[in-house]
Structure formats: structure tokens, C-alpha cells
Amino acid sequence: MTQATASSSTVRPSPLIQEASSLAKGSPPRRRRGFGARRSGLINLLYLPAILLFAVFTVYPLISGVGYSFTNWDGYSPEKPFVGLENYLRLFQDETFRQILGNTFVYGIGSMVIQQILGLALALALDRPMRGRGVARAIIYLPVLVSPVIMGTMYYLLFQFNNGAFNDIVVAFGGERVAWLSQPSAAVAIIVAVNSLQFVGISMIIYLAGLQSIPQTYYEAAMLDGAGAWQRFTGITVPLLQPAFATSVVLNLIGGLKLFDVIKVLTNGGPGYSTNSVSSLIGITYFENQSAGYASAMGVVLFVIIAIFTLALNALLNRRRLEQQ
Amino acid sequence: MTATTATPAPSIRSSRSPKARRSARSGGRRGANIIIGAALVLVVLVQLLPFYVALTTALKTKTDLSSQWSFPFANLFFGNFQTAIQDGGILRSIGNSVIVTVVATALVCVIGALAAYPLARRLTRLNKVVMLLIIGLIMIPPLSVLVPLYSLLNQLHALNTYWGIILVMTTGGLPLAIFLYAAFMRSLPLAIEEAAVVDGANLLQVLFYVVFPMLKPVTVTVIILTGVGVWNEFALSSFVLTEPAQKTIAPAIAAFFSTQSSNLGAAAAASLMGVVPVLIAYLFLQRYFIKGMVAGAEK
Numbered sequence: 109m110t111q112a113t114a115s116s117s118t119v120r121p122s123p124l125i126q127e128a129s130s131l132a133k134g135s136p137p138r139r140r141r142g143f144g145a146r147r148s149g150l151i152n153l154l155y156l157p158a159i160l161l162f163a164v165f166t167v168y169p170l171i172s173g174v175g176y177s178f179t180n181w182d183g184y185s186p187e188k189p190f191v192g193l194e195n196y197l198r199l200f201q202d203e204t205f206r207q208i209l210g211n212t213f214v215y216g217i218g219s220m221v222i223q224q225i226l227g228l229a230l231a232l233a234l235d236r237p238m239r240g241r242g243v244a245r246a247i248i249y250l251p252v253l254v255s256p257v258i259m260g261t262m263y264y265l266l267f268q269f270n271n272g273a274f275n276d277i278v279v280a281f282g283g284e285r286v287a288w289l290s291q292p293s294a295a296v297a298i299i300v301a302v303n304s305l306q307f308v309g310i311s312m313i314i315y316l317a318g319l320q321s322i323p324q325t326y327y328e329a330a331m332l333d334g335a336g337a338w339q340r341f342t343g344i345t346v347p348l349l350q351p352a353f354a355t356s357v358v359l360n361l362i363g364g365l366k367l368f369d370v371i372k373v374l375t376n377g378g379p380g381y382s383t384n385s386v387s388s389l390i391g392i393t394y395f396e397n398q399s400a401g402y403a404s405a406m407g408v409v410l411f412v413i414i415a416i417f418t419l420a421l422n423a424l425l426n427r428r429r430l431e432q433q
Numbered sequence: 434m435t436a437t438t439a440t441p442a443p444s445i446r447s448s449r450s451p452k453a454r455r456s457a458r459s460g461g462r463r464g465a466n467i468i469i470g471a472a473l474v475l476v477v478l479v480q481l482l483p484f485y486v487a488l489t490t491a492l493k494t495k496t497d498l499s500s501q502w503s504f505p506f507a508n509l510f511f512g513n514f515q516t517a518i519q520d521g522g523i524l525r526s527i528g529n530s531v532i533v534t535v536v537a538t539a540l541v542c543v544i545g546a547l548a549a550y551p552l553a554r555r556l557t558r559l560n561k562v563v564m565l566l567i568i569g570l571i572m573i574p575p576l577s578v579l580v581p582l583y584s585l586l587n588q589l590h591a592l593n594t595y596w597g598i599i600l601v602m603t604t605g606g607l608p609l610a611i612f613l614y615a616a617f618m619r620s621l622p623l624a625i626e627e628a629a630v631v632d633g634a635n636l637l638q639v640l641f642y643v644v645f646p647m648l649k650p651v652t653v654t655v656i657i658l659t660g661v662g663v664w665n666e667f668a669l670s671s672f673v674l675t676e677p678a679q680k681t682i683a684p685a686i687a688a689f690f691s692t693q694s695s696n697l698g699a700a701a702a703a704s705l706m707g708v709v710p711v712l713i714a715y716l717f718l719q720r721y722f723i724k725g726m727v728a729g730a731e732k
Binding site: 151152161166172173226230238244247249253255262263265273305313317365366373376387394400408410414415 | 466469470472473476477479480481482483484486487490498500501502544545547548549550551552554555557559560563567570572573574575576577578579580581582583584585600601603604607611636640661664665667668671672682683684686687690691697700701703704707708711712715719722723726727
């Protein structure tokens with residue numbers, strides 16, 4: 109396994125793949141195992157506190173969650189009646205859940221696509237020397253650091269029916285006020301847009317780091333060979349941005365599939381259940397409908413979906429990179 | 434040589450520095466540059482718009498129905514901030530967030546760095562599997578374990594306690610921190626640690642006097658990623674912290690917002706107050722923020 113340095117500016121493959129491949133290869137060419145306490149297993153005691161926390165607050169909940177998903181527990185009574193696969197069967201027949209699963213994919217894939225296009229465009233624009241470049245980068249990136257709850261509250265002000273900034277524009281152009289957040293499809297689109305704009309800074313800096321890791325000499329050589337701007341872009345920039353692309357796609361997609369905060373403040377899942385994601389539906393099912401068993405089954409499904417997406421994308425994007433090399 | 438925008442003759446191109454050539458190239462495309470510049474200004478304005486509208490809304494009274502676009506220069510009203518502090522407990526929530534964020538981030542750094550050392554330096558098969566499993570934890574969506582985690586915290590009497598939310602946040606931040614620390618430690622030369630052992634240092638001495646002092650750059654990254662994550666966390670804390678006395682800033686603003694649907698000025702004021710701490714940190718540490726986020730994203 110190559111010893112990638114943490115400070116290197118090239119984008120590395122995702123940790124999962126990196127570690128997995130090093131495991132598959134077995135031990136690297138016998139290197140010195142170490143000295144003193146390191147030779148004994150005693151040094152492993154250092155990760156005991158972390159393992160303990162993971163065991164209590166992650167692994168145990170994960171396993172007991174799978175257990176709860178086979179019951180119709182209400183969330184507070186001591187009995188947890190076993191019902192087998194009933195919750196899972198119910199999930200796949202549940203119209204509302206199917207719609208919300210659809211929303212979740214729209215949030216994940218929609219945000220991911222917008223963020224790649226806008227993020228790459230911004231990175232290309234801001235990679236050129238120009239005045240105010242640093243300020244522009246800083247402002248575009250700023251919302252990444254702000255709580256999505258706060259960004260959602262602020263955007264709510266813009267989309268209000270009465271006196272909202274956007275309805276002011278609509279009225280100024282002679283239109284009728286629009287109840288933006290009361291129409292399910294418009295509200296879903298607004299949630300995607302708000303989430304994409306808030307986190308576009310992440311894709312932007314990933315692509316900027318990717319662009320800056322491309323040696324300028326490649327472009328110079330291509331120019332000497334008479335390559336035009338478009339040829340240089342498709343022949344040098346695009347293939348060499350592949351690792352940045354892989355990182356950005358995975359991060360944005362998972363962020364969108366997990367979406368919760370913005371939905372809670374912008375629409376609270378409404379009207380009806382129409383703008384919920386699986387994440388926000390889990391909270392409602394548990395606390396408002398008191399169906400802890402059913403909510404656990406949703407949790408397991410959400411976990412499986414995100415695991416499949418992550419592993420599949422990692423495998424796909426990293427293989428494409430290997431083929432190109 | 435100065436980088437002028439004049440188009441150089443092709444013959445002298447190769448003698449120029451890349452920077453000069455780049456600006457010379459773009460000088461020939463002034464029109465494209467203007468369009469790109471205008472588009473960038475537009476994106477920047479769009480990103481600033483929610484903050485601006487929150488500001489104009491927060492500075493007006495409930496009865497002031499002037500457009501959100503207009504800034505109330507003539508009569509600034511600060512009553513909404515007072516409402517947010519008194520009815521929404523925003524200052525207390527900021528205090529709670531400071532406590533939770535500082536303690537959780539410190540725990541993540543210490544526990545994370547300790548855990549990373551054997552995983553970076555003792556590459557046995559067991560430790561490789563442990564590392565792989567820890568990295569796998571990064572992808573668990575917090576709400577997928579809401580039911581079991583909530584009932585566990587309930588059994589432990591950890592709901593609405595600082596220690597409960599701190600331990601949950603610490604556990605959530607650890608996988609990424611361990612990965613970043615381990616990757617950084619592998620890049621450090623082994624010889625320094627060996628020299629310390631030859632000089633008679635034991636494991637703990639090597640760790641505290643030799644390894645930990647070298648971890649400053651990656652610790653900055655870990656602090657920023659964990660700190661921002663914990664400060665903004667809402668998904669779990671909105672369920673775990675339901676008492677106003679313990680609420681951190683994100684659940685406090687969401688709760689206040691849902692009670693103020695008729696008085697959005699106060700909700701806007703609360704939001705702005707929640708942004709201020711982040712804004713101050715960002716202004717002073719901007720370089721570290723972006724560098725840290727890149728390092729974290731590249732994980």
C-alpha cells in the first residue's frame with residue numbers, strides 16, 4: 109500500500125477501498141513490525157476507549173434496531189411483540205413510504221447532479237487569476253459552515269406567501285402570489301435547490317483542489333502540440349479530475365439521501381407527508397405514530413440503501429479511474 | 434517581467450511564465466471573462482441573499498409590511514433580538530452549544546489520536562480489519578438508528594443531559610478523526626519514534642513527547658470538521674434534547690421558529706444570532722477552514 113501523506117494535495121480514493129485493497133493484498137513486503145510495546149499486542153489497548161464508544165452508541169443500537177424491526181413495539185411499553193417480517197412487507201406495500209423513498213432519491217440524486225455541474229463550473233471560473241477571487245470563494249463556501257436549520261429558516265423567509273422576497277418579484281412582474289411551499293412538487297424542488305446551494309461550496313473546493321493538483325506543464329505541452337482550449341479541457345482536465353469527481357459525487361449523494369434538517373424547517377414534511385425523506389419519516393413514525401418497530405424497519409432500509417450506494421459508487425468510480433491510468 | 438494583458442507574439446510565448454501566458458490568453462477573450470465575472474457575481478449575491486433578507490426581516494417590527502428587499506435604514510428595530518433572547522433562550526443555547534462542542538471535540542481529538550496510533554503503526558491483520566470497520570461506521574446515517582439509540586439513552590437516563598449528547602456526538606465524530614489521524618501518522622518517519630525508544634522512552638512517553646506534538650496540522654483539520662459538525666448537529670439532538678435548558682443552538686432555533694410563525698422577525702433574529710459565532714470563527718480562521726475541509730473531504 110502506498111503511504112499517501114495526509115497533506116498531499118491529490119485526491120485519494122475513498123478510505124473504504126483503500127483499506128480494503130490493502131487488506132486483500134495481505135501484509136505489505138515485510139517491513140519492521142516495530143519496537144518495544146508495539147511488538148506486543150499491548151499497544152492495541154490504545155483503541156479500547158474508541159471501540160467501547162462504538163460498541164455502546166453505534167454497534168449495539170444498530171443490532172438492536174434490526175431486532176426491533178421484527179416487532180411491532182410502540183416505543184415505550186415493556187412488551188415488544190414479535191411479528192417477523194411484517195414491517196418489511198408493510199413497507200413495500202405502503203404508498204406513502206414508496207412516495208417518500210422516491211423523494212429521498214430525488215433529494216440525493218438531484219442535489220448531487222446540481223452540485224457537480226455548479227461546483228465544477230465555479231471551480232473552473234475561480235481557478236483563473238482575477239480580482240476578488242478569494243472573497244468570492246469564501247462567500248460561496250460560507251453556507252457550508254452554517255447549520256442547515258438556520259439556512260432553512262432564512263430561505264423560508266424568502267419563500268413566504270405574504271411579503272416573501274420571491275413573491276415580491278412575482279407581483280412586480282404582474283403575477284399572482286405563489287404558495288411555493290404548499291405545492292408538493294415545487295416544495296421538493298425548493299428543498300433540492302436550497303440543499304444544493306448550501307453545500308455547493310464542498311464540491312467547489314474539492315474540484316479546485318483537483319484542478320490545482322494538475323501540473324501546469326501538461327497544458328503547456330498540449331498547447332505546444334496545438335491542442336485547443338476544448339481539447340485541453342476534455343483531454344487533460346476531465347480525466348485528471350476523476351478522483352475529485354468520485355469524492356464529490358459520493359459525498360453529495362450521501363448528504364442528499366440523508367437529508368433531514370432543511371426539510372424539518374422548510375416544510376416539516378408537509379403538505380401531508382409529501383416532502384418527507386426517509387430520515388424525517390422515521391422521526392414521525394416513531395414519536396407521532398408510536399410505531400417504533402415500523403420506524404426501526406425504515407431505519408434498516410435507509411442504512412442498506414446508503415451502504416449499497418456508497419459501496420457501488422466507490423467500486424464503480426475507482427474502477428473507472430484504474431482503467432484510465 | 435510583468436504580466437500584461439497585451440497579446441504577445443506567438444514566437445515569444447514559450448519564454449513567458451505560465452501566469453503571464455495565462456492572462457495573455459484570457460486577454461483575447463475579454464467578452465467571455467465579463468460573462469464569467471457576471472455569473473460569479475450573481476452566484477455570490479444568491480448565496481448572500483438569505484442572510485440579507487434575514488437581516489432586513491429581523492430589523493423590522495411585526496407590523497412593518499415593507500418589502501423584504503428594502504433595508505430599514507431610517508428606523509432600525511432591535512426588539513426581535515430581545516424576543517429571541519428572552520423567549521427563545523438563544524444565548525443560553527449558544528452557551529450549551531459551546532459546552533457540547535468544546536468537550537466533544539476535545540474528546541474526539543484525544544480518543545481519536547490514541548486509537549489511531551496502533552492502527553497506523555501496528556499493521557496486523559486484526560488492526561486492518563478494525564480500521565476497515567471503523568471507516569465503515571462513517572456511512573451510517575444518524576437517523577437509521579434513531580429508535581434504538583433513543584431508547585438506549587432513555588434507559589441510561591441520558592436524555593436531556595450534557596454527557597448524553599456529548600458521548601453521542603463524540604462517537605459520531607470519531608471514525609473520521611481516527612482515519613485522518615492514522616493517515617497522517619503513517620506519513621510520519623518511523624525513525625524519530627525509534628530514536629526515542631533507543632533513548633529509553635516507553636510507549637506513553639513516545640506518544641506524548643514525540644508523536645502528539647507532530648500532530649498539530651491534522652489536529653486543526655479534526656477540530657474544524659468535528660467542531661462544525663457538532664455545532665450544527667440537529668438530526669439526533671432535536672430528539673435527544675427536548676428541554677429548553679439543555680437545547681443546543683440548532684434544535685433551539687428550530688423549536689423557536691415553529692412557535693413564531695406569526696412573528697418571523699424574531700425567528701430571523703434568532704437565526705442571525707446562531708450564525709454569528711460561526712461567522713467570527715470563519716473570519717479569523719478562514720484559511721484553516723477551507724484547508725481542513727478539503728483534507729476531510731479527500732478522506
